[in-house]
Amino acid sequence: MDTRNFLPSEPLSIWAKVSHFWQKSLLPLLANLRLAIVLLLVIALASIAGTVIEQGQSPGFYQANYPEEPALFGFLTWKVLLALGLDQVYQTWWYLALLVLFGASLIACTFTRQLPALKAAKHWSYYDQPRQFQKLALGVELPSPVPAQEPPFESLRTLLEQKNYRVFQEGDRLYGRKGIAGRIGPIIVHASMILILLGGILGALTGFIAQEFIPSGMTFQVQNVVQAGPWAHPSQDWAMKVNRFWIDYTPEGEIDQFYSDMSVLDPQGEEVKRQTIHVNQPLKYGGVTFYQADWTIAAIRFRLNNSPVLQLPMAQLDTGGKGRLWGTWIPTTPDLSAGISLIARDLQGTLLLYNPEGEFLATLRPGMGYEVNGVNLAIAEIVGSTGLQIKSDPGIPLFYAGFAFLMAGVIMSYVSHSQIWALRVEETLYIGGRTNRAQIAFEKEVLEILGQGVCQNLREDR
Known part of the structure; x- marks a missing residue:
């Protein structure tokens, strides 16, 4: 029984319309x-804006730097900037939509142009009409150097193979080609750009940036996230410990380098990795990278007479841009009615003591003591904090792979795809060829082949 008449025809009609719209309208538009080019320019302009405009700052920062009067360029105020998402360009929906649209354009171009061109280049075809040679950029017509009943093109075939051509022959017809990599190169370039776009999208959606100041000896997990994608997961099932933080100084007293000895701890508190990091030498674990970015003085540890070691936090003072100073106030009486101020400028150990009237009292270093208000103050240690920038970007491997393929594709694209045809009709030999680049070098190569092979056989035959 034929059931075709009982099947609904409307879904097939709708599918046919969708397919027709995709093939005839949308696909050619994307390709x-x-x-x-327009999408690439818009993405470039948006990326420039994301580079020039500070990203991820507080609204107050933009109000102070992009006021309404006078507006930057006459229109760019903090309200416009925040409304357009220019404070977080790379996480905005419109920037990600541009990347997706550009990637779709690359894919459409690859499937509609590059792959068909590669398929055509891999398929060999013979010329069997003399008029076909008239369409080639380079073509010659010569008397046949061998009798019509003998196999032609022996010397020509040998010379072409010596020039790395792949030669196909069928009777009185010959076809040779080389440089197929030149056709594959653009496809690899497109694929690499798609990988880079995917890396950018993945990083924007799932990556995060955090900043932490951690004192020596403290264990922590990432909490102070300053920028994160909507699908980011900063929390980990492992923790970090700063075993020690220290600074190396030059003989002149300037900072040479600062270091953090860090450990990765599993949920049971066992160390699974340990590394000392410094600037340009980060620690990487679990897809998260810890960069040494800054430092500060966290606290001062001291004794009063025979007391246990006490600790007080130190705060950074406002110096008006004239260096960095940290200070704290140490009470010297149980009721906190009297005390001294302690100032530090670095971790080298030199501390300055001042009384409540601001008068300088003494200079102290760890291990030294000073009597004030009937109490002996002994400095035990200056506790430094390491400033870490913590970044997770799952798109980085795609970026690296994309750029590697991009370099390979660009190099391959410079390879010339050259083709040569030959046809013998009765006592006449037709030879011609074409290439997609390096036309002059190709012409020299063909003339060299003719001079060494066909023309030489012609002279010997005469």
């Missing part, structure tokens, strides 16, 4: 070179 349009002008659209790709």
